[in-house]
Amino acid sequence: MSMGDMNHSYPNVSGVPVWSANGKADSTKHAADFLSHCENAHENVPQLVVKCNTSPCRIELESIRVSGISVGSHPDEDSICSDSGFGGSPASLLLRKLSNASSSGLSPASSFEEYEDDRGFPDEVPRGVTWKKPGSTGTLPPLSVPPKKPQPWVQVVGHAGSFHAGDYGMLLKRYTEGEQQCLQRLMEDSLRPFVPGYHGVVQRAEQDYNMMDDLLTHFNSPAIMDCKIGTRTYLEEELTKARERPQPRQDMYEKMVDVDPEAPTTEEQALQAVLKTRYMQWRETLSSTTTLGFRIEGIKKADGVCNTNFKRTKSREAVKQALQDYVDCNALIVKGYLRRLKELRLVLETSDFFRTHEVVGSSLLFVHDSTGKTGVWMIDFGKTVPLPPPLTLDHRTPWEEGNREDGYLWGLDNLIDILTDILPYQT
Ligand SMILES: Nc1ncnc2c1ncn2[C@@H]1O[C@H](COP(=O)(O)OP(=O)(O)OP(=O)(O)O)[C@@H](O)[C@H]1O
Numbered sequence: 001m002s003m004g005d006m007n008h009s010y011p012n013v014s015g016v017p018v019w020s021a022n023g024k025a026d027s028t029k030h031a032a033d034f035l036s037h038c039e040n041a042h043e044n045v046p047q048l049v050v051k052c053n054t055s056p057c058r059i060e061l062e063s064i065r066v067s068g069i070s071v072g073s074h075p076d077e078d079s080i081c082s083d084s085g086f087g088g089s090p091a092s093l094l095l096r097k098l099s100n101a102s103s104s105g106l107s108p109a110s111s112f113e114e115y116e117d118d119r120g121f122p123d124e125v126p127r128g129v130t131w132k133k134p135g136s137t138g139t140l141p142p143l144s145v146p147p148k149k150p151q152p153w154v155q156v157v158g159h160a161g162s163f164h165a166g167d168y169g170m171l172l173k174r175y176t177e178g179e180q181q182c183l184q185r186l187m188e189d190s191l192r193p194f195v196p197g198y199h200g201v202v203q204r205a206e207q208d209y210n211m212m213d214d215l216l217t218h219f220n221s222p223a224i225m226d227c228k229i230g231t232r233t234y235l236e237e238e239l240t241k242a243r244e245r246p247q248p249r250q251d252m253y254e255k256m257v258d259v260d261p262e263a264p265t266t267e268e269q270a271l272q273a274v275l276k277t278r279y280m281q282w283r284e285t286l287s288s289t290t291t292l293g294f295r296i297e298g299i300k301k302a303d304g305v306c307n308t309n310f311k312r313t314k315s316r317e318a319v320k321q322a323l324q325d326y327v328d329c330n331a332l333i334v335k336g337y338l339r340r341l342k343e344l345r346l347v348l349e350t351s352d353f354f355r356t357h358e359v360v361g362s363s364l365l366f367v368h369d370s371t372g373k374t375g376v377w378m379i380d381f382g383k384t385v386p387l388p389p390p391l392t393l394d395h396r397t398p399w400e401e402g403n404r405e406d407g408y409l410w411g412l413d414n415l416i417d418i419l420t421d422i423l424p425y426q427t
């Protein structure tokens, strides 16, 4: 599927549970997984209804009542760094624009391909589920996959209220077109194994969401760390806008004063507000963003203890200390992370997507658990923008306004260096 084929407001969704307009099941692991859960519930098996008499084609799930899984019951705003409730089953979602879905952009288990997948995700369609499409009905053949035990989703940092923890390994993030475009492109790029699988846009209570893999699904009581990568956390276009139409922000002034009452200038004090770019630059220099090209945003340890107080964690030594604490002196974990980060670096250095995008405000999400399983993925493409051709970035050249460089690879180099440094101290 070429990017040109994509309809921007109703994207050519890939990876969603797809029963295509011709009635042929394009089985996906998620459809199979989701429906095997429903089946296991032994109650009111939902009906997949494919509606193809309208354009775009859509799938709805009817008769939703699944034992042991609350549907649509969790609050809209999951508190940061806390376990989310369950609910919000994809069953309650309207999956949009399925008529053109192609397998080319399907999200495979790629995000997890280093692990043995206990779900199997065979190329089968679910058992006992009746599907209907106007003009035809049929019963899909059996599925022999055991249901996956749900794991609570945890948000470490980021905007409150932007996420819904879906069931069946899905996570919904408030829709932005820019992020959707990136996730779609990433599904076609060599970086695909390093980003959450993307499954298109879904609507819930009249709000659109980008649906992606919940990266915590395959871990038990995971420890999680969010590191924002790059030397710059605002886009060049934000800088231009701030100059053309300055919009001082009181909330950012207050956040600034909370950390350092001396930080605002006299003018800002008089205004009781700061520009966003000024706030972002202040955050960058207060933390290790400017000096190391990445900063720790938040850490949630396996015991549930969460720390998002890293605004002043700046020196290499302080960062090293925080990383050491995060890995609990476990050499196996450090080695796992280092292996993955080095692989990521190799892929980044040749990725078409990466070369042609300014990647700002994006994070690496680190996850490990007591079994020694580790994973690192790139997340948050809300401020990742395509460059005007033929401009490309090497992501290591220092930023000067106009060159669009973001320092991503330089930050990754430093992160790898520091983790390598702590290795001899682990047991
Ligand atoms: N695919 C995912 N799987 C599991 N957890 C995720 C995933 N995506 C995001 N998270 C969780 O949500 C948090 C915030 O994610 P993200 O950075 O995308 O949000 P945001 O609101 O855009 O952040 P920002 O404030 O930097 O703009 C992450 O730290 C992580 O805990």
Ligand SMILES: O=P(O)(O)O[C@@H]1[C@H](O)[C@H](O)[C@@H](OP(=O)(O)O)[C@H](OP(=O)(O)O)[C@H]1O
Binding pocket: 233, 255, 276, 280, 283, 361, 382, 383
């Ligand atoms: O971490 P802090 O100190 O709370 O600051 C926030 C953080 O820098 C976010 O990355 C940013 O969102 P974006 O990356 O999406 O710009 C947000 O801007 P916002 O308030 O305009 O959303 C800031 O308030």
